[in-house]
Amino acid sequence: MALKILEGCINCDMCEPECPNKAIFMGEKVYEIDPDLCTECVGFYDKPTCLSVCPIDVIIKDPNRIESQETLYQKFVQLVNDNKI
Ligand code: SF4
């Protein structure tokens, strides 16, 4: 599943440059994750790197965007083929 940033985000700027998919962007108030670009870092890393760098744990797995590892990998391949990442 894609990840999601909660409203408690303090805009510390740690996660945005770490995302290999450029899925993290500044929203109206806090950073947000584009679920169409987030692969949970599948294709790049063993675990979501944004989760590792966030100092206050406001990044969660979005229960509305459940995707299997296989689906996430296929998403990664498609994004590469489309030159989006
Ligand atoms: S899990 Fe990975 S791909 Fe998804 S937003 Fe975080 S750093 Fe980016």
Ligand code: SF4
């Ligand atoms: S690392 Fe966490 S607190 Fe910092 S900008 Fe990203 S989501 Fe917000």
